Structure formats: C-alpha cells, structure tokens
Amino acid sequence: MDSGKGLLASELDSQRTLNPYVTGTSVVGIKYKDGILMASDMGGSYGSTLRYKSVERLKPIGKHSLLGASGEISDFQEILRYLDELIIYDNMWDDGNSLGPKEIHNYLNRVMYNRRNKFDPLWNSLVLGGVKNGQKYLGTVSMIGVHFEDNHIATGFGNHLARPILRDEWKEDMSFEEGVKLLEKCMLVLLYRDRSAINKLQRRSDWWWWCFMEIGEVDVETRKDRSYLDSGDYEEVTMNKSCSSPRTSAGATLIAKITEEGITVSQPYALKTFWGFTAYQNPTKGAEGSW
Amino acid sequence: MFRNQYDTDVTTWSPAGRLFQVEYAMEAVKQGSAAIGLRSKTHVVLATVNKSNSELSSHQKKIFKIDDHIGVAIAGLTADGRVLSRYLRSECINYAFTYESPLPVGRLVVQLADKAQVCTQRSWKRPYGVGLLVAGLDESGAHLYYNCPSGNYFEYQAFAIGSRSQAAKTYLERKFESFTNSSREDLIKDALFAIKETLQGEKLTSSICTVAVVGVEEPFHIMDQKTIQELIESLEIKEEEPTDQGEAMEERSPEAAPAPMDI
Numbered sequence: 001m002d003s004g005k006g007l008l009a010s011e012l013d014s015q016r017t018l019n020p021y022v023t024g025t026s027v028v029g030i031k032y033k034d035g036i037l038m039a040s041d042m043g044g045s046y047g048s049t050l051r052y053k054s055v056e057r058l059k060p061i062g063k064h065s066l067l068g069a070s071g072e073i074s075d076f077q078e079i080l081r082y083l084d085e086l087i088i089y090d091n092m093w094d095d096g097n098s099l100g101p102k103e104i105h106n107y108l109n110r111v112m113y114n115r116r117n118k119f120d121p122l123w124n125s126l127v128l129g130g131v132k133n134g135q136k137y138l139g140t141v142s143m144i145g146v147h148f149e150d151n152h153i154a155t156g157f158g159n160h161l162a163r164p165i166l167r168d169e170w171k172e173d174m175s176f177e178e179g180v181k182l183l184e185k186c187m188l189v190l191l192y193r194d195r196s197a198i199n200k201l202q203r204r205s206d207w208w209w210w211c212f213m214e215i216g217e218v219d220v221e222t223r224k225d226r227s228y229l230d231s232g233d234y235e236e237v238t239m240n241k242s243c244s245s246p247r248t249s250a251g252a253t254l255i256a257k258i259t260e261e262g263i264t265v266s267q268p269y270a271l272k273t274f275w276g277f278t279a280y281q282n283p284t285k286g287a288e289g290s291w
Numbered sequence: 292m293f294r295n296q297y298d299t300d301v302t303t304w305s306p307a308g309r310l311f312q313v314e315y316a317m318e319a320v321k322q323g324s325a326a327i328g329l330r331s332k333t334h335v336v337l338a339t340v341n342k343s344n345s346e347l348s349s350h351q352k353k354i355f356k357i358d359d360h361i362g363v364a365i366a367g368l369t370a371d372g373r374v375l376s377r378y379l380r381s382e383c384i385n386y387a388f389t390y391e392s393p394l395p396v397g398r399l400v401v402q403l404a405d406k407a408q409v410c411t412q413r414s415w416k417r418p419y420g421v422g423l424l425v426a427g428l429d430e431s432g433a434h435l436y437y438n439c440p441s442g443n444y445f446e447y448q449a450f451a452i453g454s455r456s457q458a459a460k461t462y463l464e465r466k467f468e469s470f471t472n473s474s475r476e477d478l479i480k481d482a483l484f485a486i487k488e489t490l491q492g493e494k495l496t497s498s499i500c501t502v503a504v505v506g507v508e509e510p511f512h513i514m515d516q517k518t519i520q521e522l523i524e525s526l527e528i529k530e531e532e533p534t535d536q537g538e539a540m541e542e543r544s545p546e547a548a549p550a551p552m553d554i
Contacts, residue, residue, distance in 0.1 A: 096431035097395040106391040133430075 016120035020072035022046050024057045025194055026158030027068035028186045029127045030170055031136050031151045032179035035259035036129030038068045039183040041191075042252045042268055058256040060263040062087045064132040065101040066256055067108075070155040071124035071143065079122060082111060101130025101137035105147070113145025125155035131260050154186070157194045162186035180255060187253055188271050302414050312418060313411050316440035319420035323366035325456045325489040326353060328424040329449035329463060329481060330435045331473040334506030335426035337364040338482040340453070340489055341499050354503045354513055358383040360393045360428045362503050362511035366453030367421035367440075375419060379403060396427030400436045400444050408442025422452045426505055433506065451485060458488035475506060479514075480526060495523055 011018060022044045029038040044052030057076065058068045061083050069076040086107065090099050099107075105128040115122050121143045129138045139149040152166040165186055174182065252268030284290045297303050298311030305311060324342040328335060341350035351369045355376040356362050361383065365372035382402055386394035403423070410416045418440040425436040437452065438444045448467045451459035462485045470478065482502055487495045497520035505511035 093395075093398060095395060095397045097398070097429055099390065100392075103390040103392050107389055110389055 016118075017072065017075065017123050020075075020123040022051060022073045023123075024055060024070045024073055024076070026154055026156045026162065026190050027057065027070050027125070027127045028154045028158050028162045028166075028183055028190075029068060029129050029138055029152065030166065030174070030179055030183065031129075031138050031172075032174045032176060032257075034176065035131040035136055035257060036066060036138055037176075037179045037183055038066055038127060038129055038256045038258075039187050040068055040070070040254055041187070042254060044073050054252070054268070056254065058254055058265060060256075060258075060265070061104055061128075061130075062090065062099060063262070064098065064258075065104045065128060065130035066258040066263055067104075068127040068129075068155075068256070069124050072122070075122040075124050079108070079111070079124065079126070083108075098132075100132035100135075101128055101139075102132075104128055104130070105137070105139040105141065105149075109141045109145055109147040112141050112143060112147075116144045127153050127155060130258055134260065158186065158190060161189050161193055165189065176257070183255060184253075184271060188273070191271060191273065300414055301411055301417060310411065313441050316418035316420050317422075320367040320422035320440065320452055321454060321456075323368070323421070323453045324353070325451060325453035325459060325486065326364035326366045326422075326424055327449070327451040327456070327459050327463070327482060327485045327489075328364060328426055328435045328437075328447070329467070329470055329478055329485070330426070330433045330447075331470055331475070331478055331506075333433055334473075334475045334478055334504060334509070335428070335433045335435050336475075336478045336482045337362060337424055337426050337503045338486045339364050339366075339501045340486060341501060350499075352501075354501050356503075356511050356513070357399075357425075357427075358387070358393060359510040360505060361396055361399065362426050362505055364424040364426070364503070365421050366456075368419070369421075371419040371421040372423065375403065375406075375421065375423060378406065379425075393429060395429040395431070396425065396434045396436070397429075397431075397446075399427070400425050400438060403438050404442050404444040407438065407440060410440075411442055424450060424452065426503075426511070428505055428507065449485075451489070453489070455489040455491060458491070459485040462488045475504065475509075479504065479522065483519075483523060483526060496520065497523060 024044055025041060027038065027040040029036060038058055040057045042054050042056065043050050044055040046052075052073075055073055057070065058066065059080060061067050067083070069079070083104070086099070108126055108128060112122055112124075112126070123143050125143065126141045127138070128140070131137070137149070138151065138153055139147060140153045140155065141147045151172075152163065152170045154162040154166070166182070169182055169185075253271055254266060254268055256263065256265045295311060297305035297309075298315070301310065301312040303310070324340040326337065326339040328337045330336070337354055339353040341353065343350040353366070353369070353372075354362060354364045355372070357376065357379045361379070363372075363376060363379065365376075379399060382399055383394045386392075403425070407419055410418045420440060422440065423438040425434075425438060427434050435447050435450065436444055437447060437450050448470055449463040451457075451463060463481075466481060470481065473481070479502060483495065483500070486500050490499075493499075497516045500519065501513060502519055503511065503513045
C-alpha cells in the first residue's frame with residue numbers, strides 16, 4: 001500500500017481533532033481575599049494569525065464557579081454545552097443542593113480524561129475557580145486529564161511566564177486591587193513575550209488589546225488611566241485611544257472575579273504598553289539565524 | 292373459581308381503581324420485622340428488630356451502609372432489600388467518581404423510587420417486596436425518607452415500618468416535635484424506646500435489635516452490640532421509676548385501614 005497516500009487519506013477522513021485550529025492563549029487565575037480572580041485576552045488565533053478578536057474565554061458556570069479556557073475554541077464551546085446541560089439538570093432538582101467548583105473541576109477532569117482515552121481529546125487547558133460555603137477553589141485540567149489545585153494557576157505560555165511572577169509575588173489574602181494589579185502584570189509580560197521574536201510585525205499596538213472580565217468595583221475608565229507599573233520605564237507610555245469599542249479590538253483583556261456574592265466580568269480593556277525597550281529595538285540581535 | 296379476578300397481574304386495575312399486586316407488595320413490608328428511623332437537625336438514627344427464623348439460625352441483616360453519608364433499614368423481603376442496596380451503593384459510588392462528592396440523599400431516593408415504580412407498570416415484572424428507610428446527610432442537612440414498593444416516597448421526621456410498627460409510630464408521633472433539637476444520644480434512646488414498643492412486652496436486648504447512626508462529623512455506622520446493651524441497661528434503670536409503660540400499650544389502636552396507596 002502506498003503509505004504516503006494512505007496516511008493522507010486517513011488524516012482527511014479523521015473524525016477527531018488531530019491538531020487545534022482556532023486557539024486562545026494563556027489564562028491566569030489567582031486566589032485573593034474574597035475569592036478568585038481570573039484573566040485572559042480575547043484573541044482567537046488561527047494558527048499564528050490573530051483571526052478573532054472578541055472571543056470570551058472566561059465563563060460563569062452555575063452560581064459558584066468560573067471557567068477559563070485556552071486552546072481550541074470550538075472544543076471549549078463543546079465543553080460549555082456539556083456544562084450548560086449539567087447545570088440546568090442540577091438546578092431542576094431545586095432541592096437546596098448544588099454543584100460547587102470542586103464538583104465541576106472533577107467533572108471536567110473526567111470528561112477530559114475520558115476523551116483522551118478515546119484518542120479524541122478536547123484540545124484545551126482549563127482553569128476552574130470558584131467559591132462555595134466560604135471555601136475558595138482554584139484548579140486546572142489539561143487536555144489529557146492532568147489536574148491539580150493551587151493558589152495561582154496559569155495555562156500554556158503562562159506556565160512559563162506568569163507563574164514565576166506569581167510564585168514571587170502572590171500572597172495569601174491579597175486585596176482585590178492587589179490581585180488585579182498582579183494579574184495585569186502577568187498579562188503584560190505575556191503580552192510582550194507570548195509570541196516568538198519572528199512575529200515582530202505583530203507589535204502593532206491595536207493588536208494588543210487584552211480583555212479582562214469583571215463586574216465590580218473598578219470600572220473601565222479608572223483602569224485605563226491606571227499607571228500599571230511604577231517603574232520609570234513607563235514614563236513615555238501612550239494609551240491606544242483608537243479602541244473606542246474594545247470588544248471588537250484584538251488583545252483586549254478580560255478580568256473575571258468570583259466571590260461568595262457572585263460572578264462579575266469586566267468590560268474588555270487594554271493594558272498600557274511601552275515599546276521603547278531596547279530589547280524591542282532590534283529583537284533579533286543575539287539570536288543568530290533568526291529573521 | 293378465583294378469589295380475586297384482578298390480582299393476577301401487576302398492571303391490571305380492579306374496578307375499584309386498585310392494583311392488587313402492588314398492595315400485596317406493600318403488605319410484605321408490614322409482615323417484615325420492624326424498622327424505625329428518626330432524625331434531628333444533625334443526626335439520623337435507624338433501628339431494627341432482628342428476628343431469626345429458628346432457634347438454630349442467626350437473624351438476617353436489616354441495616355445496610357450505602358455510603359459514608361447514607362444508610363438504609365429495610366422491612367419486607369430481605370433479598371429484594373439487598374438488591375436495592377446494591378443499586379444504591381453503585382449510584383453513590385458513580386456519583387463520587389464523577390464529582391468527588393457525596394450524592395444528595397433526596398436525589399438518590401428519587402432514583403430509587405423511579406426504579407420501584409417501573410416494576411408496577413410492566414407486566415413481566417413484580418414490585419419489590421421491601422420498604423426502605425433511607426437515612427442520610429447532605430449539604431441541606433439530615434434526612435429520613437421512606438421508600439415504598441409502590442414507587443411512592445416520603446420524607447419524615449420519624450417513621451416506623453414493619454410488623455407492629457404502629458406502636459412505634461404512636462410513640463414517635465407523641466415525641467417527634469422534640470427530635471429536631473435532640474442530641475445524638477437522645478435520638479438513640481428514643482430509637483430504643485420506639486423499638487421496645489414493637490416488641491409487645493418481650494424483653495429488649497442488644498441481640499434482638501440493631502442501631503445505626505449517621506450525622507455531622509459521623510459517617511454512617513452500625514453501633515456495636517456492647518454499647519447498645521449498656522445503653523439498654525441504663526435505660527431500664529431509669530424506666531422503673533416512672534411507669535408509663537402500660538400507657539403506651541393501651542394507646543396502640545387497632546390499625547385503621549387507610550387507603551393502601553397512602554402509605
């Protein structure tokens with residue numbers, strides 16, 4: 001048999017995800033004083049093309065949980081359908097019992113692991129946060145069913161770029177403001193670094209809207225004006241004022257928070273960026289062989 | 292020729308609107324030795340009377356642990372009770388596998404009732420001949436349910452099923468209002484008193500009763516015989532002072548016949 005043709009044919013016929021198509025990048029989540037904070041951007045990349053700019057990747061699940069997803073967007077949508085059904089069924093009992101974040105996390109783990117055992121994985125890394133009965137919960141599940149809980153969690157590139165920052169700077173019982181500031185710091189680093197150097201053309205500032213989801217104390221305007229990092233490097237920072245409709249802009253940041261009171265998701269907003277670092281003047285310097 | 296034309300099939304109605312086979316199944320519950328249950332805000336206690344078939348045999352087990360947070364007491368056909376217990380156990384363990392948390396008691400009871408109901412509506416099946424008192428704890432508190440062969444289920448503060456259970460019911464009805472705030476120890480005492488009512492003067496010993504408890508910080512477990520015997524002895528001493536034992540015996544009314552489906 002012609003092995004080359006056979007392989008091609010079998011790939012074309014495949015009914016399962018062999019590789020992701022439209023993907024979302026990192027999600028970062030932390031515990032703070034009143035609950036959980038989570039952040040992600042709103043991009044949907046088609047390969048390395050930033051194809052979609054207003055994909056919401058932080059979603060409330062029932063009353064007590066918040067789900068953030070990176071990876072294949074359509075698989076995330078499938079997961080959301082499962083969870084919708086689950087939550088509706090749970091509510092229909094109307095008996096005073098409800099699924100908390102721990103239960104949802106375990107359920108997701110079972111779903112992910114079950115699918116990988118069928119060699120048909122859901123191509124996502126998920127972050128599940130929530131509060132129930134005063135108990136904070138933050139966990140993650142990967143596409144092959146690796147799962148754990150921690151005080152702070154990041155998916156994808158965030159594991160390499162955000163978690164070292166979180167390990168240094170996260171502490172128990174941070175205030176909301178401290179928590180948001182820490183997440184924004186992580187998102188900013190991801191924004192600067194979560195692309196290989198060859199994609200330097202993507203440094204157009206309007207590509208870098210980040211969306212935080214949050215319904216809460218800090219409104220969009222105050223956050224826009226905030227000086228994100230106090231370092232002198234940011235003196236020349238200019239905001240991208242062209243983004244009058246942040247939801248349709250790429251790179252918008254969403255922050256979501258979940259507390260005992262409920263889930264709130266921010267309007268998308270942009271982080272202040274500064275592109276005058278010398279490292280950005282000639283990014284390929286010292287990287288022999290890159291273009 | 293036939294005593295009753297309408298009782299050869301579970302699914303056949305009598306002209307009076309009754310399903311005789313289902314009623315016979317509920318009769319089987321009344322024939323079984325008594326089981327009682329009662330609950331406070333935090334605890335549920337189950338107790339059963341153990342009857343052996345002969346002097347030479349041991350008695351059959353009437354209380355089953357389903358999970359750490361649920362247990363059942365049965366009256367009627369023990370074999371059917373064991374089948375249903377196995378079903379309940381598997382439902383609990385499957386839920387725990389998926390959600391890593393205990394299955395809410397009320398939901399388990401609904402599933403059990405649905406299972407029992409199917410047997411009353413299929414010509415090739417028979418109803419289960421067993422009544423179950425389901426005791427359990429979940430995030431909405433302590434619960435006691437009674438599941439009937441007819442597919443009906445009810446939630447109770449306190450209930451008794453099985454032979455001569457009316458005496459225990461009378462006792463429980465007189466005292467149930469205080470149960471809500473009872474301590475665990477008081478619940479167990481009331482359980483023993485209620486069991487005693489069903490014995491019709493026969494002496495209560497730890498060898499003819501089983502007691503089980505589930506509650507906050509206390510996984511479901513059957514109490515050991517020695518503890519029960521000590522409790523019974525401590526109760527007997529107290530009981531000799533006030534003599535209201537006879538009173539309860541008189542109060543036992545001949546069983547008024549309720550519409551069978553009501554129970």
